[in-house]
Amino acid sequence: MKHKLRHPIFNIIKDITSKSQKEAFVIGGFVRDLILGRPSKDIDIVVLGSGIELAVEVARKIGAININIFKRFGTAMLKYGDMEIEFVGARKESYSKDSRRPFVEKGTLEDDQNRRDFTINSLAICLSEKNFGKLIDPFNGINDIEKKIIITPLDPSITFSDDPLRMMRAIRFASQLNFEIYAPTFRAIKYNRKRIKIVSRERITDEFNKILMSKKPSRGLKLLDKSGLLELIFPELFNMKGIEIINGFGHKDNFIHTIQVVDNISLKSNNLWLRWAALLHDIGKPRTKKITTDGWTFHAHEFVGYHMVPKIFKRMRLPLNEKMKYTAKLVRLHLRPISLVEEIVTDSAIRRLLFDAGDDTDDLMMLCEADITSKIEKKKKQFLNNFKNVRAKLKEVEERDKLRNWQPPISGDIIMNTFNMKPSRDVGIIKKSIREAILNGIIPNNYEQAFEFMIKEGKKLGHNLNSD
Ligand code: ATP
Numbered sequence: 001m002k003h004k005l006r007h008p009i010f011n012i013i014k015d016i017t018s019k020s021q022k023e024a025f026v027i028g029g030f031v032r033d034l035i036l037g038r039p040s041k042d043i044d045i046v047v048l049g050s051g052i053e054l055a056v057e058v059a060r061k062i063g064a065i066n067i068n069i070f071k072r073f074g075t076a077m078l079k080y081g082d083m084e085i086e087f088v089g090a091r092k093e094s095y096s097k098d099s100r101r102p103f104v105e106k107g108t109l110e111d112d113q114n115r116r117d118f119t120i121n122s123l124a125i126c127l128s129e130k131n132f133g134k135l136i137d138p139f140n141g142i143n144d145i146e147k148k149i150i151i152t153p154l155d156p157s158i159t160f161s162d163d164p165l166r167m168m169r170a171i172r173f174a175s176q177l178n179f180e181i182y183a184p185t186f187r188a189i190k191y192n193r194k195r196i197k198i199v200s201r202e203r204i205t206d207e208f209n210k211i212l213m214s215k216k217p218s219r220g221l222k223l224l225d226k227s228g229l230l231e232l233i234f235p236e237l238f239n240m241k242g243i244e245i246i247n248g249f250g251h252k253d254n255f256i257h258t259i260q261v262v263d264n265i266s267l268k269s270n271n272l273w274l275r276w277a278a279l280l281h282d283i284g285k286p287r288t289k290k291i292t293t294d295g296w297t298f299h300a301h302e303f304v305g306y307h308m309v310p311k312i313f314k315r316m317r318l319p320l321n322e323k324m325k326y327t328a329k330l331v332r333l334h335l336r337p338i339s340l341v342e343e344i345v346t347d348s349a350i351r352r353l354l355f356d357a358g359d360d361t362d363d364l365m366m367l368c369e370a371d372i373t374s375k376i377e378k379k380k381k382q383f384l385n386n387f388k389n390v391r392a393k394l395k396e397v398e399e400r401d402k403l404r405n406w407q408p409p410i411s412g413d414i415i416m417n418t419f420n421m422k423p424s425r426d427v428g429i430i431k432k433s434i435r436e437a438i439l440n441g442i443i444p445n446n447y448e449q450a451f452e453f454m455i456k457e458g459k460k461l462g463h464n465l466n467s468d
Pocket residue numbers: 027028029030042044115116117118121122163165166
């Protein structure tokens with residue numbers, strides 16, 4: 001069977017190799033995605049001969065400015081349009097017990113296909129003039145793509161023990177492509193799960209994020225749990241599992257609830273950090289769980305969860321920047337819109353949420369709606385309708401008071417100039433009382449009235465107006 005290779009790079013490689021001894025193949029993920037009809041962002045070219053030499057020739061032909069050569073690994077990478085193209089000589093690999101970095105030697109195309117993780121990732125397409133477009137599929141990967149099966153080409157236990165990252169990759173592909181992991185392959189993951197310890201956190205997190213970004217992340221999250229990997233890489237999430245019944249009171253399984261919330265949010269948004277917020281919104285529950293005479297409580301779990309976020313991000317090597325702050329903030333605020341559901345809520349409570357959530361108010365509302373996992377349709381409808389009303393109230397107050405991303409109308413400098421004060425605690429107290437007065441609706445959100453209010457507050461604290 002011949003395959004259509006549309007990207008212009010393949011013809012360029014064909015022309016160059018037809019004039020030399022080299023033979024080249026496109027291999028791995030690109031071929032898999034081509035057959036699946038999925039878009040790819042990277043192309044891997046394997047060469048019988050020097051990968052670097054071929055890359056240099058290709059770069060010259062297409063006038064690529066950016067070519068990165070990694071002599072030590074015998075690879076070269078260049079960008080062509082928005083495609084990243086990697087060239088490498090065909091290789092054979094062997095592993096030692098304590099590292100997932102193999103010992104590498106020159107090999108045949110067959111060796112190179114043998115070292116691939118799954119049959120669906122072992123397909124190659126020939127780029128030589130004679131056989132252009134011909135599929136080379138020693139493990140019948142085509143069949144496994146059709147059957148939607150993830151299976152290793154060689155003994156799965158050796159495959160996973162050699163490079164335990166492949167266990168994460170198997171689950172990621174199952175989640176991303178909606179494939180099944182072949183039972184003996186999955187058993188080998190269970191058996192080798194503890195080997196994950198030799199994989200760097202960054203690589204684990206890359207795969208974990210790809211699971212989160214799949215259409216239905218609960219698929220991958222459940223597989224992580226079933227394989228025993230979840231407990232090892234994400235104990236906080238693992239601790240959410242299970243139901244406890246005391247004195248006839250039970251509570252829902254917070255892990256099952258959480259993965260449903262992640263699925264729900266994934267139907268609405270591709271924002272990775274919003275998905276993280278969904279994953280972590282109840283992460284404080286196990287630590288706050290208490291049985292009372294009325295049943296289970298998880299008092300202040302949103303605050304406990306909020307404080308757990310930085311530690312989790314740090315361990316997972318996730319960015320410790322505004323992405324983390326955003327995620328933590330949504331965890332902290334995730335119950336607030338519920339308190340606004342009541343028939344009569346004060347404008348002040350609405351203003352406070354707009355003030356605290358700022359630009360992320362819409363994302364917070366999306367999270368709250370995703371948090372509804374009731375199986376009873378009538379209840380679900382009612383909750384959604386409640387939030388619709390909250391959204392309407394937020395919109396109304398926002399339009400009136402313009403409080404989102406609110407900047408105080410009176411700055412610390414104005415306070416200090418007016419009263420001839422040095423930076424001190426009182427400046428903060430005055431600033432805070434102005435803010436509270438605006439949020440409570442005592443004064444409107446404008447400069448004149450805030451200034452007047454400031455004078456009163458300053459005087460109350462015993463400060464006199466600056467006489468200059
Ligand atoms: P994606 O690009 O969607 O992340 P991919 O399968 O293309 O998926 P890459 O990391 O781009 O993943 O790797 C390209 C190819 O290299 C794979 O298809 C596979 O053949 C091989 N490969 C990647 N990582 C491994 C690994 N850990 N063990 C064995 N083969 C691997």
